[in-house]
Structures are given as C-alpha cells and as structure tokens.
Amino acid sequence: MPDSVVTRKGQRLRILLTPRYCKGCGICVELCPAKVFGSEPATGKAYLAAVERCVDCGLCELWCPDYAISLEREANL
Amino acid sequence: MLSTAQMLEKYYLVDKLPNIWCAGCGDGAIAAALVRAVDELGIDKNSLTQVNGIGCSGRVGAYQDFDVIKGTHGRALAFATGIKLFKPELTVVAIMGDGDCGAIGGNHFIHAARRNIDLTALVINNRIYGMTGGQSSPTTPFGDRASTALTGSVERPFDLCQLAIGAGATYVARGTVYHIKQLQRLLKNAIAHKGFSFVEVVSQCPIYYGRYNDEASPAAMLRWQKESAVSVTAAQGLSPEELQGKIVIGEFVAKDEPEFVSEYQALIDRYGQEAAE
Numbered sequence: 001m002p003d004s005v006v007t008r009k010g011q012r013l014r015i016l017l018t019p020r021y022c023k024g025c026g027i028c029v030e031l032c033p034a035k036v037f038g039s040e041p042a043t044g045k046a047y048l049a050a051v052e053r054c055v056d057c058g059l060c061e062l063w064c065p066d067y068a069i070s071l072e073r074e075a076n077l
Numbered sequence: 078m079l080s081t082a083q084m085l086e087k088y089y090l091v092d093k094l095p096n097i098w099c100a101g102c103g104d105g106a107i108a109a110a111l112v113r114a115v116d117e118l119g120i121d122k123n124s125l126t127q128v129n130g131i132g133c134s135g136r137v138g139a140y141q142d143f144d145v146i147k148g149t150h151g152r153a154l155a156f157a158t159g160i161k162l163f164k165p166e167l168t169v170v171a172i173m174g175d176g177d178c179g180a181i182g183g184n185h186f187i188h189a190a191r192r193n194i195d196l197t198a199l200v201i202n203n204r205i206y207g208m209t210g211g212q213s214s215p216t217t218p219f220g221d222r223a224s225t226a227l228t229g230s231v232e233r234p235f236d237l238c239q240l241a242i243g244a245g246a247t248y249v250a251r252g253t254v255y256h257i258k259q260l261q262r263l264l265k266n267a268i269a270h271k272g273f274s275f276v277e278v279v280s281q282c283p284i285y286y287g288r289y290n291d292e293a294s295p296a297a298m299l300r301w302q303k304e305s306a307v308s309v310t311a312a313q314g315l316s317p318e319e320l321q322g323k324i325v326i327g328e329f330v331a332k333d334e335p336e337f338v339s340e341y342q343a344l345i346d347r348y349g350q351e352a353a354e
C-alpha cells in the first residue's frame with residue numbers, strides 16, 4: 001500500500017492510497033490543485049507522483065468515489 | 078472530520094467494496110458526504126434508517142452499516158413515511174434518483190413535502206435514468222441528449238428544488254459533487270432540521286449523460302459543475318436569461334412549520350387522554 005507523509009499546517013499528514021479500490025477515474029489526477037497524483041499508463045490507476053506538493057486542501061479524499069484515498073492526520077499516524 | 082479510513086471502519090461494509098458504480102460516478106462521493114454529515118451530527122448509526130429507491134442511486138445503503146430498506150421504484154418516501162410514523166425516534170433518510178423522485182415517485186414527493194413530515198429526502202440528480210441505460214428523465218435539460226433523446230430533449234425539465242418549495246418543504250437546498258464540503262454542511266443542516274428536508278445534489282454520470290453530451294471525463298463533468306454554479310444569493314441579482322444553464326446552489330428555504338409526526342402524536346395524546354377520562 002503506497003503511502004507518504006508530509007508536514008502541513010504544522011501537522012503530519014499521510015496520503016494513503018488503496019490501489020485495490022481505485023477505478024482510474026482520473027478525478028484526483030486532474031483536479032488536485034497541486035498535481036500530487038499521476039495515472040499509471042497501463043491501468044489508469046492513480047499513484048502518488050509528488051506528495052511533497054500537497055497543499056492539504058482535503059478534497060481528494062472527499063471526491064474519490066471509490067474511497068481509495070485517505071488523509072490520515074497526525075493524531076492517527 | 079472522519080478520514081476515509083476511519084469512515085470505512087466505522088460505517089462501511091468493507092467486504093462489499095469496491096462498489097458497483099462506474100469509474101467516476103458521483104454516487105460514491107455523495108454517499109460518503111452523507112456518512113460524514115451523520116457522524117458530525119453525532120447520530121448513533123443504529124438510530125438512522127435509510128430508505129433507498131431503485132437505480133444506481135439506490136445502491137448507497139448497500140455498502141453502509143445502517144438499517145437500510147430498499148423500497149420499490151418511486152416509493153422510497155412512502156416507506157420512509159411509514160417508518161417515521163411508527164418509530165418517530167429514528168432519523169430517516171430517503172435516497173432517490175431524479176427519475177425515482179421526479180417521475181414515478183412524483184406524487185409521493187409532493188405530498189411528503191406538503192405534510193412536512195420529519196424526513197430527509199436526498200435526490201442524486203444525474204439528469205438521466207442511469208441504471209436502465211441513460212433514458213431522459215424529468216430533469217434532463219431542454220436540448221440535452223439522452224438514449225431516448227438522441228438529437229436533444231424537446232421537453233422542459235423540472236427544477237426539483239422549486240417543486241419542493243412549491244409543495245411546501247421546509248428545508249430545501251441544492252449542492253454539487255464538486256462543492257463537496259458545502260454538500261456535507263447542507264446534509265447536516267437537512268438532517269438536523271425538523272420537518273421535510275429536501276437536498277438535491279447535481280451529480281455526474283459519465284457513462285450515459287456524459288457520453289451522450291460530449292463530457293465523458295468525470296473530471297470535466299466536475300469542472301462543469303464548478304463553472305456553472307451560482308450561489309442562491311448571487312442568483313437573486315440575475316435575470317432568467319443570465320440564469321440559463323446555471324446551477325443555483327445553497328439553501329433556498331429553512332423555516333419552521335407544523336410537523337406531521339408531532340401533530341399526529343398530539344392528536345393521539347389528546348384522544349388517548351379523553352378515552353382515559
């Protein structure tokens with residue numbers, strides 16, 4: 001399970017991606033304002049391309065229709 | 078707010094995932110917004126009953142750990158009315174598609190609104206009949222294409238929020254999947270409101286509506302929601318021509334009126350008292 005941690009707003013934040021749930025819809029890839037996600041050429045599934053760019057807008061986990069993205073905050077890390 | 082992992086653990090039947098919906102369908106995000114709203118309100122999941130209609134939108138409860146009854150097509154509000162009257166202590170949420178609520182269920186819809194029964198009606202408006210193959214629905218915009226309107230619909234659509242207002246609903250709001258944080262707030266307010274609450278969510282069906290209307294990418298459909306949205310306040314200053322093709326979002330109505338279940342209980346109390354004397 002690829003995951004990655006950044007520090008934002010003084011808090012550690014882990015972007016947790018569950019490829020098993022991802023259907024490759026492209027919503028996170030195209031709409032993340034910081035272009036954090038890429039899409040695997042073969043499957044179309046999302047992958048974490050540049051976690052360090054994340055601005056913690058919180059939208060990807062709310063938009064993903066397949067519950068494949070979770071933003072885990074410090075307290076839960 | 079619950080992270081997705083926390084939400085899945087607390088409220089989802091994880092062994093049923095991945096869900097049945099097509100890639101990029103709005104239903105999954107709306108389902109999650111509902112759960113997060115319920116969680117923020119601190120409602121015990123065992124005291125919430127969901128009634129699902131028939132359609133892609135009628136699959137929401139299939140993945141969630143609430144008591145869920147799957148009604149017949151168009152009848153979600155009839156089942157919801159019965160449940161609420163029998164067990165007024167339950168929070169009852171009916172989830173329907175635009176076809177389910179606006180066409181076959183239209184009469185149940187207006188009369189539930191007229192009675193002002195304390196329910197929340199959530200309508201996922203993808204502007205077509207999704208599950209049966211993209212036929213035009215009562216909300217397909219004039220001129221838009223569907224599998225039964227290949228050259229563009231020649232019917233005028235319903236504005237479901239205006240219909241709810243006209244029928245007497247005491248909480249009426251519209252959101253979109255793009256404005257997902259606002260949608261969570263609207264759902265919270267709707268569920269907390271005592272009376273008939275109506276929330277319409279403009280959603281995306283990339284597979285049928287999107288494909289027929291040259292908008293097949295889910296992200297493009299979300300961008301369209303963003304670009305077409307006008308707040309209720311901003312819309313007040315716009316002419317009907319300027320509002321053409323816009324989605325007005327926010328709260329239209331939030332008011333207190335006599336509520337059906339309470340009025341009915343008062344009646345029972347009054348006559349029960351008299352019989353006892």
Ligand SMILES: Cc1ncc(C[n+]2csc(CCOP(=O)(O)OP(=O)(O)O)c2C)c(N)n1
Pocket residue numbers: 131132133134135150173174175176177178201203205206207208209214
């Ligand atoms: C009485 C009855 N008539 C027709 C159908 C067939 N049917 C199943 S779902 C559906 C419409 C779905 O459209 P909508 O309510 O907009 O929901 P969506 O699938 O788009 O979420 C219809 C007509 C049915 N199941 N029952």
Ligand code: SF4
Pocket residue numbers: 021022023024025026027028029045046063064065066067068069101
């Ligand atoms: S939004 Fe979700 S399902 Fe869509 S590509 Fe991203 S992770 Fe996959």
Ligand code: SF4
Pocket residue numbers: 015031032033034035036053054055056057058059060061
């Ligand atoms: S939180 Fe916002 S910026 Fe960070 S990955 Fe998600 S969408 Fe991109």
Ligand code: SF4
Pocket residue numbers: 097098099101102103104133134203207208281282283284285
């Ligand atoms: S047909 Fe449309 S509404 Fe139904 S699951 Fe697919 S995208 Fe969603």
